[in-house]
Each structure stands twice: as structure tokens, then as C-alpha cells.
Amino acid sequence: MYKTYILYSxxxxxxxxxxxxxxxxxxxxxxxxxxKGFTGAAVDWALRYYEVFPxxxxxxxxxxxxxLWKSRVKIIQLINSAGLEHSD
Numbered sequence: 001m002y003k004t005y006i007l008y009s010x011x012x013x014x015x016x017x018x019x020x021x022x023x024x025x026x027x028x029x030x031x032x033x034x035x036k037g038f039t040g041a042a043v044d045w046a047l048r049y050y051e052v053f054p055x056x057x058x059x060x061x062x063x064x065x066x067x068l069w070k071s072r073v074k075i076i077q078l079i080n081s082a083g084l085e086h087s088d
Contacts (some may be wrong), residue, residue: 001052001053001054002021002054002055002056002058002059003024003050003051003059004051004059004062004066005017005018005019005024005027005049005050005051006047006048006049006050006066006075006078007031007046007048008046008048008081009042009046009047010044011042011044012041015072016038016039016045018063019056019059019060019062021059022030023052024047024050028045028046031084032044032047037051040074043088047081048083050057052064
């Protein structure tokens with residue numbers, strides 16, 4: 001199973017959208033470790049939303065769809081529609 005997910009960092013006030021076939025909690029732990037890359041600058045990334053897909057291609061498609069929105073408002077609406085409140 002693959003997951004498309006949205007993380008939020010309060011210290012950066014940024015969202016991160018990704019996909020993985022790995023265990024989601026382990027993937028978030030790696031995002032919160034110091035490393036080079038977009039999420040490496042913060043250690044407070046928290047899961048705000050995820051969807052499960054049967055294959056990698058579907059998860060990648062959904063990740064791309066969300067990223068193409070380029071809309072913080074639309075991302076927050078998606079999170080809130082799943083019952084995960086995001087105060088902004």
C-alpha cells in the first residue's frame with residue numbers, strides 16, 4: 001500500500017506533500033531528522049492528512065494533483081474535510 005500525505009511544520013508555517021510506500025510513522029520520523037532537503041530545516045513536522053492507494057502510480061498522481069493546486073487555502077480545506085483541524 002502507498003500513501004499520499006501532508007505534513008505541517010509550525011516553526012516554518014509550511015506544508016509538505018509527499019508519498020511513500022514505507023511505514024508512515026517511520027517516514028515522518030525521517031522527515032524530522034536533520035538532513036538536507038526541504039523538510040530538513042525543521043524537526044516539528046506533523047501528519048495533518050493522508051490517503052491510501054493500492055499502487056505507487058496512484059499515490060504519485062494524487063501527490064502531483066495536490067501540489068499543482070499551489071493553494072494553501074485548498075490544502076487546509078482538504079485537511080479540514082477529513083476532520084483534522086488546522087488553525088491558520
